[in-house]
Amino acid sequence: MPADIFLATRNPEITLRQKFWQLNWGMVLLLTVIAGVGFAMLYSAANGSMTPWASRQIMRFGIGLVLMLTVALIDIRFWFRYAYLIYFGSFALLGAVEVMGDIGMGAQRWIDVGFVRLQPSEMMKVALILALARYFHGLSSEDVGRLSYLLLPIGMAMAPAALVLKQPDLGTAGMLLLAAGAVFFCAGVRWWKFALVIVAGLAAVPIGWQFLHDYQKARVMTFLNPENDPLGAGYHSLQAMIAFGSGAVTGKGFMQGTQSHLNFLPEKQTDFIFTMLAEEFGLVGSLGLLGLYFLVLAYGFAIAFRARNQFGRLLALGLTTNLFLYVFINMAMVMGMFPVVGVPLPMVSYGGTVMLTIMAAMGLVMSSYVHRDVRISRRGTAEV
């Protein structure tokens, strides 16, 4: 009964109207406030103008809001059923980037589909977690303990990570693996296996270094010692930190950031937008935004704990962790705690795909809340 699952209105237990009221409006509000901060910063980045960034970002947020609510209202069993399909679809798109992707920012990341430049790697992050959640949903505790059952999900995570790494996009590849790792961990994979992977990973670092592009190596070296080369590779890092620190406690005031408005700040509307916020609103602003993200993440975790099916739990937790990775890596990066890897600040940085995928992901999280009491069999059929 695919129609049943899709519309879910005919589901006798819960009507669409009930679902609507079940939505996490607090979460929606938090995300809207965060997006609002983004609009304000984009307005400031354009020296007090809605064009070229703020107005388009607001439009995207509108689309994203509809997308998020739609995703949230769709029955979670629909997402369960099509999880693998979405995964393969995204994987195919990711492969397509290799063939027909545009060259942008030194890395192939986009497919131009006309109205928006698709970043399959962003979609892949959601798709991978969907697929893994579904896979682990079907495993019993004992199964999870067996190595043979782990080979498939490891392959599911490694394959897209390898493709993304080839683009090359170190940040996204790392995020894919870390988010996948979180799902593995919460699904109950044994501790010692993680220890093994970590040891193996550390051992592989020197080997992996050989495969890095020169600019990637430079970024890592710059991160390790940014003031070594203040006008060269370290320039962006250093200027970002100057912008950040000079904001002090209360900031220089809205649209008064000297570093950002005099163009000392790189990519101020995308990856480094948080620096601009910190410069103009100081510690109050930066801690404030961090607090908002913290609330969203806490919400996500709460939803994961409330879900009564393993799929919903893993889905909510995996996607929340994905959001956490965005926030943490971006903030750590602009504050000079992490190499510059090109991870945007979700909901705030200018950019369509990231905003849409993040909102879709949060839609899925909400869906697992709305449908928290739905029981899903191991094979995927609904149980009452």
Add this chain to the structure above:
Amino acid sequence: MLQKNEDNERQRSFSRRGLLLGGGQALLLSGLAARMYYLQVIEADRYKTLAEDNRINLRLLPPPRGRILDRFGLPLASNRQNFRVVLVREHAGDVDLVLNALSQLITIDEHDYKRVMREVSRKRSFVPVTVRENLTWDEVSRVEVNGPELPGVTIEMGQIRDYPFADSMAHVLGYVASVAERDLTGDPLLELPGFRIGKNGIEQKYDLPLRGSAGTSQIEVNAYGRVIRELNREEGKPGDELVLTLDGGLQTFVHQRLQGEVSASAVVMDIENGDVLALASVPSYDPNAFNIGLTVKQWNDLINDSLHPLTNKAIAGLYAPGSTFKMVVAMAAMKAGISPDHRVFCPGHLTLGRSRFHCWKRQGHGWVDMHDAIQHSCDVFFYDTSRKVGIDNIAAMANQFGLGDKVGIDLNGEKAGVIPTRDWKLANIGEPWQGGETLIASIGQGFVLTTPLQLATMVARIASGKQVTPRLTRGVRADGDGDDGVGAPQPVFGPLDVPLEHLRVVREGMDAVSNNPRGTAYRARISEEGFELAGKTGTAQVRRISMAERAAGVTKNEQLPWRRRDHALFVCFAPVHKPRYCCSVIVDHGGGGSAVAAPIARDILLETQRRDPAGRRSLPIVATSQIAENS
């Protein structure tokens, strides 16, 4: 049921691990918060400073250079507007096209064109590049009118040093020119493009007070260095206005009077306070040319000119004083106990050992006393007297009158001259003093070398009896319009160690030189009542006079090539009975002092007395001690 248990177990496992994961994430987020605290609270000041450094550039505003005024406030060096054409690449678009259009209106030579193209390609697109300086009004208006066809071209105004009297003041004022590598002292002002510093004369000596101090303009720049706006402006302190002792009008007169000669110099002084009223040296040069920038050829012409126009001969020209030295010898003799009434017979020569020393008058002067000897400039009298006095006593007296050492004028390049002694010869030549050399020295020849300024000082001291020291600078112009010399006391000079009677003998001798019909300079006297001068002629042989040459007799001057002809000298003071001004004139290779130098000196002293600069109210100044010299 089985599955339910199984699911509960999964949920418990999930909750455990989920909490662990959430806790880990919360921990990492607190790490971010700590980092924010570190950057924005603990290190905030450091980053604030860095951000300010980033955005604020300090620009120096060059202060207007202080003017140089004569004693009455006449500007001798001032600043005038300098119009220059500048080009901004980003507005110009096609630089080549615009330069071509511009060259239709003003002349742009090949050299300038290449320089502009080079600078335009090197500098950032918004940095103005100077195309040409010193535009005339005509050129300015032509460029302005054609503005629409010259995108990116603007006229800028700056200041350039201007010397209205051009070459007649050059040796006193000096000139300003671009800063050379070796002039850099770390003062950022010196590194400003187009900044000029004093390179000679007063401009050099008082460069620091004239320079003033720079103002600053704080400007906000963006990451590419483009100026966004001016945040703060602090005007600098303009340079001090320096008031000289010169009388600009008299200086011009003196310079013009000397121009009739190939090469000459003159100094006019106030004998009371040592004020140098005029100090000239010809040929001269136009100091304005140095500001605009000399071409290589112009520079080579100047330094290779055999008449050395760049040298200030009044302070750096060394001349044998000739007979003008005789007053010193006379006073040394009186001090040594020889009575002024002591008479010597002049047969036209004096024999010492096997050498015969000629008087300038072959037939001799007969019996002469000291007064007559000065009046007639009798060489034999001084030969005879000097033999008794000795060179060291003569030298001691000469030193008292400012000879043999720098008088300490506030100009660089002053020469000390030479007043020989026995020790001096031994130390510098390595040979013992010979008796005949005393005779040669007694008529201001041989080793004796003086500058025109020293001779003027000597006369000032003879006329005043005081240790007069010349000065060129009165001080810095006072802001108010107070009385003459407010806060700037006239210099007070101590008396010389010479009895008044001795000075009187010499002065009367000099009076007779000019005013006794049989005096050597009677024809160059001042006949206007009350303006009469007292003087002394001098004719200095250029060739180092060996005793042998002197013994062979004087060769007629006119037979010699110009370069080997005698220098003509005249020193004098006036009015004769109430001395106030003195003057020394040296005409290089001019011939006889009485025929060539005396008429010039007479004209100068007459003009000086007519103008009477000491009697007129001069510009109020503040104390000279406040001027920092720059040596």
